[in-house]
Amino acid sequence: VYQPNFSLSVPETDDIVWSSSCEAGGKVKTQIYFAPPKNMKGNRASIKFETDASAKTLSYPAKYMTTGQFEGFEITQSASDPMFADMKKGKWAYVQIGEGGDATKMRISLSNAAKSLNAFLPACSAKAAAKPAAATASATYACEDGRTVKASYMGNDTDTPVVRLNVDGEMLLLPQTMSGSGARYESETVSKKYYWLTKAKEGVFIVGDANDADGSTETTTRCVAR
Structure with a gap:
């Protein structure tokens, strides 16, 4: 995208x-x-x-x-x-x-x-140029713990892409950050940190406490796009 x-x-x-x-x-x-x-x-x-x-x-x-x-x-x-x-x-x-x-x-x-x-x-080049990416692309992921994650990737044709996640009815908006491989999105609230990592058809959803410095409170859920 x-x-x-x-x-x-x-x-x-x-x-x-x-x-x-x-x-x-x-x-x-x-x-x-x-x-x-x-x-x-x-x-x-x-x-x-x-x-x-x-x-x-x-x-x-x-x-x-x-x-x-x-x-x-x-x-x-x-x-x-x-x-x-x-x-x-x-x-x-x-x-x-x-x-x-x-x-x-x-x-x-x-x-x-x-x-x-x-x-x-x-x-x-005129011959190689593809159609511009849509501003929003969506995917649904089936996760190993039985949950479903719906992801809407917004602003893919801008300098600041974000993903909107629907997880268990909760809506999360995570800006894209630097990543060595695949795509990485991060957000933090007063109490929680959220990470969404994607590569090809795979997604990884990570949640941890906001004040967690060593990752000891993080839970990791692996998902695959349907």
Whole structure:
């Protein structure tokens, strides 16, 4: 249910400041997490881009957007845009939004960018592009203890996916977190911690006390999608 994504982070903090995803028709939508320059008029600004290997500076019109999940600038370009070719060759990207002394500037590491782009861009080509993922996908799991877990995976085409679980009539909403393999969702209330781990057709539901530091109170239930 997830779409290909290419991200870049700044070397000093590892914060992601660049996220590209596939659009229909062989296009790439890029969101750049930069604050708007003070002299910006309306919600439009120009983005200048080059790398240490670029032959020239590239310029793109960008739209400033702010939602509950994203604040920054958005551009849409072809998967064959020369920007991506420059990224494959360079070690550093230099991005400027706006003009003059109020412009926002950033140096971004391109370490491993070539390898990632070689996997990402073909998925965004006009022939290879799949239909965009639905915002919500659902599955029902049969668990080893006889319970049934109904899972609705929401926001799969956004930066902050969540899963809504129906367990024994109780509704739980768990945001997705980092995972080395499969998908991992976590949430915590005043008294409980909840985890939902999925890989292929398997799901694992874990519940523990909120103040449990070593996992001694956790109960684990394994489930399989029907």
